[in-house]
Amino acid sequence: xxxxxxxxxxxxxxxxxxxxxxxxxxxxxxxxxxxxxxxxxxxxxxxxxxxxxxxxxxxxxxxxxxxxxxxxxxxxxxxxxxxxxxxxxxxxxxxxxxxxxxxxxxxxxxxxxxxxxxxxxxxxxxxxxxxxxxxxxxxxxxxxxxxxxxxxxxxxxxxxx
Amino acid sequence: xxxxxxxxxxxxxxxxxxxxxxxxxxxxxxxxxxxxxxxxxxxxxxxxxxxxxxxxxxxxxxxxxxxxxxxxxxxxxxxxxxxxxxxxxxxxxxxxxxxxxxxxxxxxxxxxxxxxxxxxxxxxxxxxxxxxxxxxxxxxxxxxxxxxxxxxxxxxxxxxxxxxxxxxxxxxxxxxxxxxxxxxxxxxxxxxxxxxxxxxxxxxxxxxxxxxxxxxxxxxxxxxxxxxxxxxxxxxxxxxxxxxxxxxxxxxxxxxxxxxxxxxxxxxxxxxxxxxxxxxxxxxxxxxxxxxx
Numbered sequence: 001x002x003x004x005x006x007x008x009x010x011x012x013x014x015x016x017x018x019x020x021x022x023x024x025x026x027x028x029x030x031x032x033x034x035x036x037x038x039x040x041x042x043x044x045x046x047x048x049x050x051x052x053x054x055x056x057x058x059x060x061x062x063x064x065x066x067x068x069x070x071x072x073x074x075x076x077x078x079x080x081x082x083x084x085x086x087x088x089x090x091x092x093x094x095x096x097x098x099x100x101x102x103x104x105x106x107x108x109x110x111x112x113x114x115x116x117x118x119x120x121x122x123x124x125x126x127x128x129x130x131x132x133x134x135x136x137x138x139x140x141x142x143x144x145x146x147x148x149x150x151x152x153x154x155x156x157x158x159x160x161x
Numbered sequence: 162x163x164x165x166x167x168x169x170x171x172x173x174x175x176x177x178x179x180x181x182x183x184x185x186x187x188x189x190x191x192x193x194x195x196x197x198x199x200x201x202x203x204x205x206x207x208x209x210x211x212x213x214x215x216x217x218x219x220x221x222x223x224x225x226x227x228x229x230x231x232x233x234x235x236x237x238x239x240x241x242x243x244x245x246x247x248x249x250x251x252x253x254x255x256x257x258x259x260x261x262x263x264x265x266x267x268x269x270x271x272x273x274x275x276x277x278x279x280x281x282x283x284x285x286x287x288x289x290x291x292x293x294x295x296x297x298x299x300x301x302x303x304x305x306x307x308x309x310x311x312x313x314x315x316x317x318x319x320x321x322x323x324x325x326x327x328x329x330x331x332x333x334x335x336x337x338x339x340x341x342x343x344x345x346x347x348x349x350x351x352x353x354x355x356x357x358x359x360x361x362x363x364x365x366x367x368x369x370x371x372x373x374x375x376x377x378x379x380x381x382x383x384x385x386x387x388x389x390x391x392x393x394x395x396x397x398x399x400x401x402x403x404x405x406x407x408x409x410x411x412x413x414x415x416x417x418x419x420x421x422x423x424x425x426x427x428x429x430x431x432x433x434x435x436x437x438x439x440x441x442x443x444x445x446x447x448x449x450x451x452x453x454x
Binding site for chain 2: 002005021022023025028044045046049052058059060061063064065066068069112115129130131133134135
């Protein structure tokens with residue numbers, strides 16, 4: 001039974017049917033089999049948040065889910081969120097505010113921040129910090145990231161009629 | 162690191178999961194949310210031969226309140242508890258504790274049954290279950306067994322569950338109107354494992370504790386209901402009594418040392434949390450004076 005399993009799922013809207021080994025986690029599946037290398041792998045035990053993706057609309061650690069568990073799921077990665085323009089303003093705010101340096105944490109940070117922004121229209125800095133607490137950044141010292149998320153929340157509120 | 166190779170079976174029913182566990186015993190592990198199991202497997206601390214994935218068993222999920230009792234299916238995720246109005250109304254201790262359970266992405270997957278069966282001494286929910294006098298319900302081939310939370314946790318990641326049993330639900334009494342609660346933990350980063358934490362459920366009348374169950378986490382190999390509670394019941398907590406109680410707690414606890422903190426630091430922080438707890442429960446900020454982290 002360690003033999004490959006057949007799974008079918010959607011990744012960034014695309015239907016995929018594929019064979020995977022039981023031990024393969026979702027992060028490795030995305031990176032190795034689908035070549036979606038925007039999902040980064042840092043710690044592989046759920047501490048750093050670099051592998052954050054969306055599964056069925058909720059953010060998860062892709063290093064802590066087996067590809068087999070994603071059978072039937074809708075998976076969205078940073079490539080999907082970038083290509084469809086959903087987070088274009090957030091990405092621009094990160095760039096404007098220098099909220100990244102090496103960029104390793106950025107995909108996970110953007111997905112976690114977007115999760116908060118879709119749930120809450122007016123998160124204050126404490127809420128932003130809380131929501132991003134599971135994502136490590138070793139370059140920025142976080143202040144610029146909080147600034148960028150706060151600025152995006154404000155801009156989105158102002159755009160609404 | 163990566164998990165070592167294993168076989169994978171997706172349980173089709175609770176009965177099917179129990180059959181698989183009966184056939185494979187301790188060579189199998191149950192995969193619920195996977196937020197503790199997967200890290201342990203990726204770190205090769207665990208290398209089960211078979212993973213029994215119960216993640217699709219909808220019958221194990223859900224929150225219900227009836228007859229003064231709240232029942233949570235084992236597969237109920239932390240994020241569901243966090244958002245639940247029933248939990249907020251009937252069990253505010255758990256609502257408050259859940260905010261300290263890891264981070265949003267982990268709360269979206271982690272389950273209450275998984276947390277209890279994993280029995281990490283630093284986890285929030287096991288301590289809450291002991292504070293709430295919860296009953297854990299396990300099902301095996303021979304039927305169901307009800308286990309008091311105080312008897313369930315047996316050591317670091319050790320419980321009263323046999324390898325052939327599946328934790329299916331947990332129940333505890335709805336908090337009565339006169340009840341009060343306290344939850345706090347000290348950690349270096351929000352959502353990280355607590356250096357020390359305290360979950361307490363109490364009944365307060367006329368400025369006195371009629372019932373008081375303070376349970377510490379991360380001070381030993383399992384949740385610790387502090388004996389010192391007895392000396393604080395049905396009496397006026399004076400500064401002198403407070404100082405005696407803190408001294409007694411200091412003598413009672415023998416926490417482990419690790420890279421996070423020494424045993425002495427944990428004992429000190431436990432006293433800080435007990436002082437904050439009593440100050441909040443009794444509405445007496447003065448009880449916190451002179452005790453600081």
